[in-house]
Amino acid sequence: MAHTAEIGIFGGSGFYRFLPDVEEIHVHTPYGSPSDKLALATLGGRRVAFLPRHGREHTVPAHSVNYRANLWAFKELGVKEILAPCSCGSLQAHIHPGDFVILDQFIDRTRGRRDTFFDGPETHHIGAAEPYCSRLRALAVQKCGELSIPVHAAGAMVVIQGPRFSTRAESAWFTRENWDVVGMTQYPEAILARELGICYTGIALVTDYDTGIAQGREAVSIEEVFRVFRENVGKVQDLIQAMLPHLGAERECACEEEARRAVVG
Numbered sequence: 001m002a003h004t005a006e007i008g009i010f011g012g013s014g015f016y017r018f019l020p021d022v023e024e025i026h027v028h029t030p031y032g033s034p035s036d037k038l039a040l041a042t043l044g045g046r047r048v049a050f051l052p053r054h055g056r057e058h059t060v061p062a063h064s065v066n067y068r069a070n071l072w073a074f075k076e077l078g079v080k081e082i083l084a085p086c087s088c089g090s091l092q093a094h095i096h097p098g099d100f101v102i103l104d105q106f107i108d109r110t111r112g113r114r115d116t117f118f119d120g121p122e123t124h125h126i127g128a129a130e131p132y133c134s135r136l137r138a139l140a141v142q143k144c145g146e147l148s149i150p151v152h153a154a155g156a157m158v159v160i161q162g163p164r165f166s167t168r169a170e171s172a173w174f175t176r177e178n179w180d181v182v183g184m185t186q187y188p189e190a191i192l193a194r195e196l197g198i199c200y201t202g203i204a205l206v207t208d209y210d211t212g213i214a215q216g217r218e219a220v221s222i223e224e225v226f227r228v229f230r231e232n233v234g235k236v237q238d239l240i241q242a243m244l245p246h247l248g249a250e251r252e253c254a255c256e257e258e259a260r261r262a263v264v265g
Contacts, residue, residue, distance in 0.1 A: 044244030115188035197259030
């Protein structure tokens, strides 16, 4: 029987613990290998495909992730909706470690990443004014409220190249621009999903105050990022499980149609 899934989930290795009766498979794509094997399971009445974007042992840094292979692997399985948790640093004093930010915008500060499936001769001009699925965003915000998870209903993420963190000057610049959080993985992940007509929502877990607003604090370290993420991964799992029963039905959004309209010729 062919392997299929309705929902795709990106995230770290901690998510494997809440997937029952997991079947792991290799998915081959025209763009190379995904970050790891995909784990298939039934959760909340939905068939779910899970993929750790950095590999199960966090061996693939953000700038080296094969984003196109990861998204195409989900497409090959039939995924129509993606929940994409990620860690991030706060750029604003009112956004605290442990808060969730349901992203509505990104600012791309990466370089050299393969960020389209359409290199010609077919051309694809996908709209990016609203890069995240509004329907999934609203559902995530609603479920955060029901679960008493501290949430910011919108936010702009500056996506940096990595693997290094920002300098104090860079972080202060991002803060002055009134951007909300900084991370390394939302671009081109979100826009590739958009090209494929897959609904996508970025669920950003704040793990630290970024360097530019860290007066009197130690600069961000990977140890601190992992510590706060481990402390809050249960909330991320709770949110995903609360959202799943509301997914997989008729999609009342324009994501799929916008992808079709973007093709030229």
